[in-house]
Amino acid sequence: MASTARPPVVPADELKSFSEHLQSSTTILTLLGAGLSASSGLPTFRGAGGLWRTHTAQDLATPWAWARDPGLVWQFYNYRRHMALSVQPNRAHIALANLTHHKPGFLTLSQNVDGLSQRAGHPLDKLKLLHGSLFDVKCSDFWCKYKEQNNFTDPIVPALAIPTDETDITSNEARRTRELDISDTGVDLPEISLRDLPHCPECKHGVLRPGVVWFGEALPADVISTVDNFIQSSPKIDLIMVIGTSASVYPAASYVDTARAKGARVAVVNMDRNDEPASGMMEGDWFFAGDAAQIVPEILKSVIGETPEYSEL
Template identity: 45%
Template sequence: MSVPDYSAVVSATGFLRPRASRSIASFQEHIVTSHRILALLGAGLSAPSGLPTFRGAGGLWRTYGVKQLATPAAFKEDPALVWTFFLDRIKAAREATPNKAHDALAELARRKDGFLTISMNIDGLSGRVNHPPSRIYYLHGNLFDVKCSRCNIFLRDTDAKAVTEPLHRLSGGISIQALNVPHCPSCEVGLLRPAVFWFTEALDSNTLRSIHSWIEEKPSIDTMLVIGTSAEVYPATAYIEAARKKGARVAVVNIEQEDPGLFALEEQDWYLQGDAAQVIPEMLKPVIGELPS
């Protein structure tokens, strides 16, 4: 089976929200009877946990934009600089605490068999609240895994710590040196790198196929949650359009009052502006109940 190309169904219409409902109560009435729910998670989900979204004018790291560093070309040119950037992100993610939105979504996954989450986050916070692994796909990988840039050997979190923790000590919070960039323990030639998908890299085909298969299953998706993302890039926008073609109603949760995107929300949809950590638990309360404080 070939990897589906959703690009043909991406709407060319602009971001429209004049008629979308702002009522949490209205969404609560709907979610009780919803049977198949697809959620798309972005960086705004983890912002209440203190992690930067790296968007806008303030989205810089030591004067660098993320798109300057999170690329294969940048790693080839200066692997020490790229590792220093990712070590900062790893440290921030390890020190962050999952918020109530992570808890609420994990609880929904436990209670609703027909719930699937697509996370574009690499921070590992969903896993730390025991979000059922079979109910979530990490589209961009995991910040705590590493792989070889040459032979593609893969080290998961526990094994990867043997690589990243010495680097943290070497960097001293400043920078690591080129001679300290870790080499692959298998081929001994390639450099180890964070096992996340960088700009210009193709996403994992098996993950894309699995998501496509779930979307095509019956009964059709009736609810699409878009949380903390403007969903302006492929395949995020395409998943929203694919769900809509199946008849799903779309609920967008975003801290921004005005946020460009390709949602094209209608009267039947929702735009709920606010902090995800506060809004999501309230939205899902009829299904998941009151979360422990």
């Protein structure tokens, strides 16, 4: 009977050369993108035509949308929080979190806002969120500096609760039972007043907003400064891993190029072989094509050992 053994997740020769380099590396950068979350089964927040209900992301993810209708904006982000909490960190998230305990000079830059790296136990001092997080909140009052990290309460306030029956088509249960698209407008969203939105516990009057970077806002200065200081203070960067992203736009592309200039070899993990960094692949780089949840634990195994499945305990 013919053998049905599956081919290895990573070719043996590539795994060997990468593992040897990883073991000898002391300064490592990792850049994460949406492809890593796709391995957890996180669905897109957009429905047919790129819409959420009848809105584009640009309609809702802006300071002007917030000023116009914070209740609608919070319903959009509460839905995204709810969907992110409906899935679990995958083994790639866990493997990267474990690598921080074996390589002190390891820093992860994430373009994801879904909180999966945090839930996997990735230390916050080793995880820099370029676009913020759905689960960070901050006061929208100009004079108040209140911020809270890793608020995983779902819903964040009772008024934003998503029903689990068919009265609201954006609920997970309703989508499973009726197979409706999240952009369906058959059921109106409720209007939520300011008094029912989450309020700042510090100043008492400001409304809390999602701690994500909206269109028209600058990337967080403290995050960019920390990353720049890490790079500038490192005499040499040994490795940069690019996982689930093409790293073709700023600032991702600049980090790949800067790491290369400091001697780094590049390892890309992506489903699509066409998703290369803007500067392309060079001799000595690695491209591991496939599911990050399978590949990342395999290529880090020589340093961190076996990677378990996620457990909340």
